Amino acid sequence: MHNASTMQPITGAKASAQARPATHGGSWKAWIPALLALFAIPPLLAGNPFYVHLAVLICINIIFVNGLSLISRTGQLSFCHAAFMGMGAFAAVICSTRLHTPFAVSVLAGVGVATVAAWLLGAVILRLQGVYFVLVTFCFGELFRLVLLEGGDLTGGANGIANIPPASIFGVALDSKLSFYFLAAACAFASTVLLVALFKTPRGHSLDAVGDNPELAEASGIGIQGSQMFAFLLGSAMAGFAGALLAHYLGFVSPESFSQHVSVAAIIMLVIGGRGSVLGPILGALIMTPLPELFRSAIETQNILYGITLILVLKFLPMGLVGIAARLRGGKGGAR
């Protein structure tokens, strides 16, 4: 009822940013080598396992936030993204530890469970919009955590599941941080390329169209439900994939690893990095993942800085840090 009028400021800001991919479509050719170079840095720091550990977490977060960004570009902000990560993690771990399936099969099972759950949930909740979608996903995330806590033997209750066998591919065990990094980096890179490719297709444009102006999109013959469902499925599958990776990397899962705080952290990464651009999740994960690890001694100060940063970014850079680059380029373009 109030959606139409109150969504205007957001869609307005988004629409202006959406003009970018069309005018700067070639810039991706420059970005991809830069991205590859970025992924190549951590192995050079292999002497310090802590940096490699951070790099693995950043890669997993990139996949996780990429999924959230896909959903958010169709105009829905999911507050239960961590629940799908948890489903992927727990399903994969249960396969690995009980059925002793190979790593790849477990990950596939995790992704499958997250996707099916997203399909079931999405079928009923995607017709809600704005605040109502936020509230229902928030409640679902809490419900999921309670189900994990009450899961008895299957989920290990509050203790979770420990002693998860390390990942292995083609018989090679990825039991060191560095070897797992190569897997995580390849997956993060692949998920980013997937999004870049998707948003170059008509399907991707239709997702942006639905996020920008649902009424107009529908009038142009784009199904809102279908587009949002597609994004919700693919985004949640990416979260499930990230969860399965994380569980096999850490060797431990518990309900608290997938609480609402994790969903909110993903939203913060996305907002600070930038919605409406494929670079946003990368920047967000890159900047926000290491901070809590580096400032463990001053966690309160650091959280306060987080909050202040979040508000300042919302106020002055509604398109996130990516918006700075866009603004600079926009300025140059104007001079031309």
Place this chain on the structure above:
Amino acid sequence: MDFTFLLGQALTNGLIIGLLYLLMAIGFTLVFGVMRVVNFAHGEFYMLGAFSAYVCVTKLQLPFLAAVLATFALTLVAGWVIEVVVLKGFRGDELNGMIATIGLAMILQNGALMVFGPDPQSMPAVAEGVVSLGPVMLPMSRLYVVAFSLAVLALLYGFLMHSRGGRALRAVVQDIEIANAQGIRSQFMYPLGFGIGVALAAVAGALMAPVFSVSPSIGSTPLLKAFIVVILGGLGSIPGAALAALLLGVFESVANTFMSSSFSDMLLFGFVILMLIFRPSGLLGKAGR
């Protein structure tokens, strides 16, 4: 321990807790109604209210009534200032406003952690003794909560229904443009609505401080309950929130008597999700959006 006794006790306790949820939810509804923003920092104002009452009573030796009044006044002013300084740019902006309140919640909660430390503090009870109504036993301290909550609700009703400011606030909630056209200064109504809303949460916190312990993390549960109440009651509907708050309190109290608390929570969330899907306008809301 017969069945009717258990049920009677559970119903009474439920109504008391329900009154508290009501204070939380009305504040939340008021903020949403005026600003169209889901206030994720609402639970932190509950927490601040509890600490304010704790400091007033234990450090400044004020009587409890004065502590509650001081809490209300302080958070009203704080809410006003926060609205003008932080949230001004997000009025009516559902999505960004909501994310901004997440940032606000982080600042408030971690600020309290730095000032008060993570350990739970306990506050002396307001009153000793127990009153028995037939077979049902009521601790005096909880009766105080009931009396205070009812007084606050009556004052709020009087303000909203029978004062100039209250009428203006309701007009802004109903239709901001028409309200502006009628000469209502909405630039005062935004901070006023936010200030009163969060001050109600703070009063709820102050009232519960002597009953539960006080720590920087106590805000999250009341926030979740406020969410549930406003979903069940319908976003922006105060009568709906009143009905839903009392129902929620009674349901929780009765359910916790007869089943495990996490199972009753699961039932509740399941019900809330069904409610959002089939009747998003809430129990008393108008059908269709």
